[in-house]
Amino acid sequence: MSPPQPASRGTRNPRALRWAWGVGAVVVMAIGLILLLLLTQSTNNRELYERNYARLFAVNVVVAAVLFAVIAWMAVRLLIRLRRGKFGSRLLVKLATIFALVGLMPGLLIYVVSYQFVSRSIESWFDVKVEGALDAGVNLGRTTLDILANGMADKARSAGSQLADIPDAAAGLTLERIRDQLDANDVVLWSASGQLIASVGQSRFLLNPERPSPQQLRNVRSQRAVAAIEGLDETGTAAESTAHIKALALVSSRGLGLLAEPRFLQVVQALPPALVANAMAVQTANREYQERALARSGLKRMYIGTLTLSLFLAVFGAVLLAVLLGNQLARPLLLLAEGVRQVAEGDLTPKAVLQGRDELGGLTRSFANMTQQLADARSAVDHSMAQVNAARANLQTILDNLTAGVIVLDAQGLIQSSNPGATRILRVPLAAFEGRPLAEVPSLEDFAKRVNAQFDVFLSEQTHHGLDHWQQSFELNATASPFSQDAITLVARGAELPGSNRLLVFDDISEIVSAQRAQAWGEVARRLAHEIKNPLTPIQLSAERMEMKLLSKLADPEQALLKKSVKTIVDQVDAMKRLVNEFRDYARLPAAELKPLDLNALVQDVLQLYENDAATVRITSELDALCPPILGDAEQLRQVIHNLLQNAQDASEATRRPDFVPEVSLRTQWVSAAQRVRLVVRDQGTGFPDHILKRAFEPYVTTKSRGTGLGLAVVKKIADEHGARIDVSNRVVDGAVDGAQVSLSFAIETSVAG
CATH class of the missing domain: 1.10.287 (Helix Hairpins)
Incomplete structure (x- = not known):
């Protein structure tokens, strides 16, 4: 058995197309998921969120639109298939609907819950207590920093009194002592014009330390001491390392004089990192809270839009996967259903199979194997049927050409079939009586009765004697006259066929008798x-x-x-x-000595003897010049011609009248189709009676009062010696008998010799 055929070219292209659609859908869904991930990450960074939200949202909308277009196109195709009544369309629609609902209902549930959660969560972010707490934290940080700054200003003013009587050249040691007292990072003494006099700490390593501005110097003159917090504008760890308190105090000189200039003491002390970090955190949180409070509705719309877009992507992806998975699930079923329909219609050509390793692919391969086995079985059956038909045709040809008659009867004696030989022998159209009892055939009632009796006896004795057939002779249409034309002598043989049918074989032995x-x-x-x-x-x-x-x-x-x-x-x-x-x-008729013989010459030789004949019946001849030589015995054929002419003259003499002179015609003819030479003798007598016609060639059968009846018998015997076919019949003209005709057909020399 040949293996099942793989999917044909017509099934490979749709398979590649489905793979292309599947890969495209996966790629689109992956792009959508990546975009959603980026959108989610950007929401943690406000600036990034605000800068990229529009583009991310637009790209996600495009992806959703592409998915929606694909789903709409597939839905339109399904509807077209459904309207056209294509096989499997309803199954595809049902599977797609089921998978789509499976993906849609959970998505809608999650969307509703998430929508409520997002809406209420955003509102809960902007509670009055949270806002008050953030304001209190900001105020607390400011107050703390102000206290530290004022304290540092007072300390710087007190330390400035220590420098009142210290000249500029000796101010370094005093500054070092003040630095230690105040735990400052840097201490600098400035002149009234803003020139550096002395410094300790980090500023001494600077080539150009930062000078106080004129405004700051004027403030110090008016307020005696000022302090400011610097470095809080930085972010992260930079603020923690650079945030400090800078105090500037006026150092008054005790000497009197118009030329005495005031000096300024600058003290820089770093703020504690923890304090700076907490202050910055509270400040940042308060700022973000205020910003988001102002953009509350826009934020809500962004989150809900992102959630809705996620729902669309999920639902579209689920529907697309539903259609694809439904198609993948339905394709083997549709392939099997189409194959079953084709098998039901008698199409056993190799069926397409799926190469998948799942059960449905195995089912298609099993179905293809079954179809191939059915095709092989049908081929074997067709081959067997062809052989049976050939044997039946041969048997029918044999039966049609049998000279014996064959009749098949059932157990009730009904005619099942018959051959032309039976019709010819019984002289009844048996084909018209098929399905009817043999006893209903005209003139065969007695024959049917005797045949049924023979079968009954045979079947009753079959088991005891082991007989396989019976044989009996029958005389049909026997009348009071032994020379009846319709009398038939048969020898019949009967046997039982399978299925209780009966076989009757018979032959006409009238010629043998x-x-x-x-x-x-x-x-x-x-x-x-x-x-x-x-x-x-x-x-x-x-x-x-x-x-x-x-x-x-x-x-x-x-x-x-x-x-x-x-x-x-x-x-x-x-x-x-x-x-x-x-x-x-x-x-004592001697055996014929067959030699090449010109039949026309022999006929002319015989006719010369009748030229001066005193008979009152004239003889005419019509000889075919195309007749080839035949094989025959001249003396015996001469006797045949004499007998036929004498019988014809005797038969025609009885019809002689004054107004009518009968004649006898003798004719030869070359029959090229049969390759035979024919000799015909016709008279214009009364013809043969019906009871004589069939037995005309038997000895002592004659219509003459003084004849012996051996003339035609001798002719028949000589014809048999020559292998010639002889036939006798009455000539009928306008429905009336117009004499008799005897014809002989001889084989030509080359045919017999060959």
Whole structure:
């Protein structure tokens, strides 16, 4: 058995197309998920969120639109298939709907819950207590920083009193002491013009330390001491490392004089990192809270829009996957259903299979194997049926060409079938009586009854004697006359067929019986010739001697009587001699010596003997010049022609009238289609009676009052010796018999020799 065929080219292209659609759908969904992830991450960074939200949202909308277009296109295709009534459309729609609902309902539930959660969560972010707490934290940080700054300003003013009497050259040691006292990072002494006098700490390593601004110096003169917090504008760890308190105090000089200038003491102290970090955190949180409070509705719309877009992507992806998965699930089923439909319609061509390893792919392969097995079985059955049909045709041809008759009967005697031989032998159209009892066939009632009786006896004795057939002879249409034309002698043989049918085979042995009768008559003729011929000569001689001895001794009246009596005896003896000679000729007809013979020349030779014939019936001839030589015995064929002409003249003589002179015609003909030469003799007599026509060639069957009936019998015997076909019939013209016709058909020389 050949393996199942893989999917054809027509099924590979849709498969590649489905793979392309599947890969495209996965790519689009992956892009959507990535965009959603980026959108989610951007919400943690306000600036990034505000800068990229529009573009991310637009790209997600495009992806959603593409998915929606694909789903709409597939839905339109499904609707078109459904309207056209294509096989499997309803199943595809049902599977797609089921998978879409499976993906849609959970998505909608999650969306509703998430929508409520997002809406209420955003509102909960902007509570009054949270806002008050953030404001209190900011105020607390400011107050703390202000206290630290004011304290540092007071300390710087107190430390400035220590420098009142210290000259500029010795101010360094005092500054070092002040730095230690105040735990400052940097201490600098500035002149009234803003020139550096002395410094300790980090500023001494600077080539150009930052000078106080003139405004700051004026403030110090008016307020004696000022302090400011710097570095809080930085973010992250930079603020923690650079945030400090810068205090600037006026150092008054105690000397009196117009030239004495005031000096300024600058003290820089770093703020604690924890304090700076907390202050910055509270400040940042308060700022973000205020910003988001102002953009509360826009933020809500962004989050809800992002959630809705996520729902669309999820739902579209679910529907698309539903259609694809439904198609993948339905495709093997549709393939099987289409294959089943084709098998139901008788199409057993190799079916397409799926190469998947799942159960549905295995099912398609099993179905393809089953279809292939059915195809092989059908092929085997077709081959067997072809053989059976060929055998049946051969058997029918044999039956049609059998010379024997064959009839098949059922157990009730109904005719099931018959061959042309049965119709020819029984002379009844048996084909018109099929399905009817044999006893209903005209003229076969007695035959059917006897056949059924033979079958009954055979079936009853079959089990006891082990017989397989019966054989019996039958005489059909027998009448009071033994020479009836319709009388048929049959030898029949019967047997039982499978299924209680009965086989009846029979053959017409009328010709055989006629031949046996002819053979018997030949034997009788031989014995009669032997027994009768011997006493005839002594009787004739004795009568003639009596005439010679007694004629002179008798008176005239007695002499006349004697002459008349002797003449009667001699004539009758001659007649008996002729009869005995005919018997002898029929019984002792020698075997024919077949030689090439020109039939036309032989006919012309015989016709010369009838030119001066005193018969009143004229003989005409029509000889075909195309007749080739035949194989025959000239003497025997001469006797055949003589017998036929004499019989024809005798038959035509009875119809002679003053106004009508009958004639006998002799004709030869070359039949090229049959490769035979035909000899036909016709008369214009009364024809053969019906009871004579069938047995015309049997001995002693004659219509003449004085004939022996051996003429046609001798002709038939000579024709058989020559292998010629002989036929006798009545000529019918305008519905009336117009004489008889005897025809002989001879084989040509080349045909027989070959």
